[in-house]
Amino acid sequence: MENYDIAVIGSGPGGYVAAIRSAQLGYKTVIIEKYDTLGGTCTNVGCIPTKALLDSTHHYAEAHHQFRQHGIITDKVELDFSQMYKRKSEVVVKNTDGLHFLMNKNKITHLKGTAEFINNSTIKIVNGTESKEITAKNYIIATGSKPSSIPGVEIDKKRIISSTEALSLKEKPQSMVIIGGGVIGVEMASIFSRIGTKVTILEYADHLIAAMDHELGKTLQKILRKGSVDIRLNQAVYKAESSDSSARVFFKDKNGAEDQLEAEYVLVAVGRMPYVQGLGLENTNVEIDNHGFIKVNANNQTAVSTIYAIGDVIGGAMLAHKAEEEGVFVVETIHGKKHPIHYNRIPSVVYTWPEVASVGYTEEYLKKNNIAYNVGKFPFSASARARASMDTDGFAKVLVDPKYGEVLGVHIIGARAADLIAQGVIAQEYEVTAEDMFRISYAHPTYSETLKEAYLIASGQGAVNI
Ligand code: FAD
Ligand code: NAD
Numbered sequence: 001m002e003n004y005d006i007a008v009i010g011s012g013p014g015g016y017v018a019a020i021r022s023a024q025l026g027y028k029t030v031i032i033e034k035y036d037t038l039g040g041t042c043t044n045v046g047c048i049p050t051k052a053l054l055d056s057t058h059h060y061a062e063a064h065h066q067f068r069q070h071g072i073i074t075d076k077v078e079l080d081f082s083q084m085y086k087r088k089s090e091v092v093v094k095n096t097d098g099l100h101f102l103m104n105k106n107k108i109t110h111l112k113g114t115a116e117f118i119n120n121s122t123i124k125i126v127n128g129t130e131s132k133e134i135t136a137k138n139y140i141i142a143t144g145s146k147p148s149s150i151p152g153v154e155i156d157k158k159r160i161i162s163s164t165e166a167l168s169l170k171e172k173p174q175s176m177v178i179i180g181g182g183v184i185g186v187e188m189a190s191i192f193s194r195i196g197t198k199v200t201i202l203e204y205a206d207h208l209i210a211a212m213d214h215e216l217g218k219t220l221q222k223i224l225r226k227g228s229v230d231i232r233l234n235q236a237v238y239k240a241e242s243s244d245s246s247a248r249v250f251f252k253d254k255n256g257a258e259d260q261l262e263a264e265y266v267l268v269a270v271g272r273m274p275y276v277q278g279l280g281l282e283n284t285n286v287e288i289d290n291h292g293f294i295k296v297n298a299n300n301q302t303a304v305s306t307i308y309a310i311g312d313v314i315g316g317a318m319l320a321h322k323a324e325e326e327g328v329f330v331v332e333t334i335h336g337k338k339h340p341i342h343y344n345r346i347p348s349v350v351y352t353w354p355e356v357a358s359v360g361y362t363e364e365y366l367k368k369n370n371i372a373y374n375v376g377k378f379p380f381s382a383s384a385r386a387r388a389s390m391d392t393d394g395f396a397k398v399l400v401d402p403k404y405g406e407v408l409g410v411h412i413i414g415a416r417a418a419d420l421i422a423q424g425v426i427a428q429e430y431e432v433t434a435e436d437m438f439r440i441s442y443a444h445p446t447y448s449e450t451l452k453e454a455y456l457i458a459s460g461q462g463a464v465n466i
Contacts, residue, residue, distance in 0.1 A: 001122075001133055001134060001135060002030075002134045002135075003028075003134070003135050004027075004028050004029060004030045004135070004137070005027035005028045005029065005136065005138065006018075006022045006027045006028075006029050006030075006136060006137070006138050006139075006331065007029075007031075007032065007134065007136035007138075007139050007140070008022070008030070008031045008032070008139075008140045008142060009115040009139065009140065009141050009142060010032075010033065010040060010141065010142035010143040010311075010313075011031050011032075011035075011038040011039060011040055011099070011142075012039065012040020012041055012042055012142060012144045012311060012320070012323060013039075013040065013042045013043075013311070013320040013321070013323045013324045013327070014040075014142035014144070014310040014311030014312075014323030014324065014326060014327045015031060015033075015140070015142035015310075015311070015327065016031065016038060016039065016099055016102070016103075016327075017323075017327035017328060018142060018310065018326075018327030018328070018330060018331050019031040019103070019106075019108050019327075020102060020106050020108070021328050021331040022108075022334075023106035023107060024106065025331060025332075025335050027331075027334075029106075029108045029109065030108070030111060030136070031103060031108055031109070031110050031111070032111045032113060032123075032125055033110070033111075033112060034112070034113060034115075037099075037100075038096055038103065038110070039092075039095060039099050040142075040144050041144050041145065041146075041312070043092065043095045043096055043099065044092060044096065045163065045164045045167055046163075046320070047320050048091060048092055048095050049088045050167070050187055050188075050351070051351055052088040052091040052092070053084065053085075053088050053167070053191045054187060054351050054352075054353075056084045056087065057084075057191050057192075057194035057195055058353050060079060060194060060195060061194040061227075063077045064077055069390065070390075079172065079196075081171060081172045081195070082170070084195075085167075111125050111134075112127050113125040113130075113131070114126050114127075114278050116278060116279060116280035116283075117279065117280035117281060117283050117284045118133070118280060118283055119283055119284065120284050120285060120306070120307065121135055121306070122134070122135050123136075123139070124280075137306065138307075139306065139307045139308065140308045140309070140310060140327070140331075141279070141286075141294060141302075141307065141308065141309040141310070141313060142309070142310050142311045142313065142323065142327065143274075143275045144274075144275050144311055144312045144313055145272040145273055145274055145275050145313065145318060146272060146273060146275045147162035147163065147164065147269075147272055147273075148270060148271050148273040149268050149270065150237065150238070150268075150270050151238070152237075152239035152240065152250075153237065153239065153240040153249075153266075153268055154240075155268050156242055158242065159242035159243070159244075159245075159246060159247035159264070159265055159266065160247050160265075160266045160268065161266070161267055161268070162269070163184050163188060163267070163269060166191075166192075166267055172195055172197060173192060173197045173263075173264045173265050174197065174198065174264050175197060175198040175199075175200075175262075175263040176192050176197050176198070176199050176200075176263050176264065176265045176266070176267055177200045177201075177202060177247075177249050177261050177263040177265075177266045177267070178199065178200070178201045178267045179202050179237045179249065179266065179267070179268050179269060179270055180202075180203060180204075180268070180269035180270040180271070181201045181202075181207075181208040181209070181210075181231065181233070182208075182210070182211070182269060182271070183209060183348075183350050184269035185203070185208075185267075185269040186220060186224065186350060186352050187350065187351055188267055188269060189201055190224070190227070190229075190351075190353065193224070193227050193228055198263075199228075199229045200229075200232065200263070201224075201229060201230070201231045201232065202232050202235045202237050202249065203232070203233050203234075204234070204235065204236050205233065205234075206233050206234050207221065207233065208220050208224075208231065209350055211348075212350075212356065212358050212362065212411070213358060213362035213363055213364065213397070213409070213411040214362070214363070214364055215363070215397065215411070216356050216358065216411055216413050219394060219395070219413050220352060220356055220413060221233075223352070223354070223393050223413075224352070232251075234253050235252070235253055235259075236251060236252055236253075237249055237251040238250055238251065238252065240266050240268075242266070245264070246262050246263060246264055247262070247263060247264075247265065247266040248260055248261070248262045248266075249261050249262075249263075249266050273291070273292060274288075274291070274292045274293045274294065274312065274313045274314075274315065276294065276313065284304055284307065285302075285303050285304050286302040286303055286304055286307055286309075287302065287303045291315070293313065293314055293315035294309040294313050295314075296308070296309050296314050299330075299333050299338075300314070300326055300329065300330045308330045308334075310323055310326035310327050310329075310330055311327070316343065317343070319346065319348065321346065321347075322341075322346050325341045325346065326341065329341055342429065344360060344361070344428075345359060345360065345428050345429050346359070347422075347424070347425050349417070349418040349421065351418060353415075354380070354391060354393050354394045354413055354414045354415050354417060355412075355413070355414070355415070355417040355418045356412070356417060357411075357412045357413075357417035357418050357420065357421035357424075358409070358410070358412070359409070359410050359421055359424045359425050359428060360407070360408055360410060360424070360428050361399060361408045362409060362411070363375070363399060363409070365409075366399060366408065371408070372402050372403075373399045373401065373402065373408055373409075374399070374400045374459075374460070375397060375398070375399060375400075375457075375458060376397070376398045376400065376434070376453075376454040376455055376456065376457035376458025376459070377395050377396070377397040377398075377457065378395060378396050378397075378450045378453035378457060379392075379395045380392050380393060380395060380396075380414040380415065381393075382450075382453075382463075383445070383447060383450050384444070384445040384449075385415075385444075385445035385447050385449065386414070386415055386447060386450075389415065391414070391415035391447075393413070393414065394412070394413035394414030394415070394417070395412070395413060395414065395450070395454075396410075396411075396412045396414060396417075396420070396450040396451045396453075397410070397412070397454060398411075398424075398434065398437075398451065398454045398455055398458050399411075399458070400433075400459070404433065405433030405434045405459065406432075406433060406434075407428055407431075407433070407434060407437065408428075410424030410427065410428070410451070412450075412451075414447060415447050416447050420447060420448055420450075420451060423437075423448070423451065424451075434455040434458050434459045435455075435459055437451070437452070437455040438452050438455040438456045438459065438461070
């Protein structure tokens with residue numbers, strides 16, 4: 001029987017990063033993936049293909065709505081939907097190929113098949129009619145998550161679809177109802193509304209992207225509405241039905257008033273659930289919680305000390321970079337050196353346009369916990385860089401401790417917020433003050449200057465006007 005130091009189950013951002021770090025530290029490493037390609041949800045049907053389509057549709061929308069103002073006249077802007085999807089798939093292949101290359105380069109054994117524990121120390125890998133058993137000194141479960149639904153709504157993958165099916169449509173949908181105004185809901189709404197699909201979002205909460213600072217969701221709502229997305233808040237969907245050519249969704253508001261909508265597709269985006277089917281956890285002492293997430297301790301160890309778990313399958317923020325951090329953390333813990341993860345300093349990004357990005361505490365959290373704070377907020381409409389590019393929607397907001405000036409939270413909705421948030425992460429990780437942040441030099445003109453102004457305002461100095 002083959003014997004490894006570390007066996008990683010699942011090749012998403014948690015798994016492939018763990019495998020690479022393991023090999024770098026000299027461990028005999030195997031990665032097991034049931035699908036043909038490496039990369040998991042993120043690379044195949046998540047982060048990467050959605051960002052490719054978000055970029056393509058953003059260019060399309062700019063060509064339609066902004067080129068003329070820039071003085072660019074194109075005869076006719078047309079959509080080649082299949083080319084847009086083809087390019088998306090090519091981007092995915094470049095990334096999955098890159099991962100196969102990295103596994104070879106780091107001399108990581110890659111086994112294709114479904115891994116199933118047969119006891120606490122042995123797994124069986126089944127690939128079609130073939131199967132083999134291996135053992136490892138340590139296991140890292142990184143099996144990720146899959147779309148979940150709500151009672152009364154079955155994802156039939158034809159007319160009632162998840163984000164996965166939305167990424168392989170053959171034609172531009174004429175209409176789409178999206179259940180859920182969370183991250184997937186607003187990213188998908190952006191992609192399809194930009195190319196002319198009539199999009200409606202039905203959201204249970206009273207604002208979009210509810211887990212983030214509420215001001216972000218409220219501003220995003222106005223921007224998406226301007227982009228002709230129909231957003232209906234405080235609506236609980238309880239049933240969906242489909243026919244050959246459409247689907248119908250039933251919902252009611254907080255007062256019980258019922259309504260229904262029909263569309264070519266209903267896209268379910270109400271969260272994701274841990275993926276542990278077929279993993280054989282029942283043959284081990286590994287425990288799961290009431291929602292099916294694998295239970296781990298502060299070292300990411302399960303109830304079996306040699307079996308670790310990381311990424312979406314253990315819950316918390318379902319983010320690729322959170323899974324990556326945990327992958328490195330676990331391998332380095334096995335190796336005897338520990339760099340703890342500060343979960344509150346893991347940024348969240350929503351790739352709408354403008355982008356939304358956040359790190360640290362929200363205003364709602366600070367208020368609820370009676371933590372004093374100063375707010376510094378600066379609009380992109382006052383940024384010279386944003387005016388030049390016609391990206392004047394949004395703001396940068398920083399929350400700062402009034403006594404010591406420590407940065408408590410950074411929340412941005414605006415052009416390139418996804419990249420700007422990195423400096424908020426640094427500010428918080430190294431516990432620097434708002435004054436430290438405004439004393440450093442920011443290139444002019446850049447979107448980053450909105451943050452400098454926000455730090456100045458939070459420190460009581462007032463903006464210096466860009
Ligand atoms: P996954 O990426 O889910 O990978 C798990 C892998 O394990 C899969 O390949 C699966 O086939 C395999 N597997 C499962 N069981 C077995 C088994 N028994 N044997 C062998 N293999 C097995 N996050 C971001 O940070 N940024 C984004 O922009 C972003 N965009 C997203 C867009 C969409 C549409 C979706 C759905 C998600 C997005 N996410 C994004 C979330 C991100 O994809 C996940 O947080 C991330 O993929 C989790 O990584 P993971 O390694 O835990 O698991
Ligand atoms: P989510 O938790 O972000 O949003 C789900 C939304 O559905 C919530 O706002 C909830 O109120 C709503 N909802 C639930 N039941 C409902 C009902 N019956 N009727 C109406 N609305 C209802 O989940 P998601 O958008 O599916 O995303 C799943 C995960 O994928 C998230 O954890 C997210 O972090 C990750 N993801 C991240 C990115 C990114 O980082 N850019 C992109 C996509 C997905």
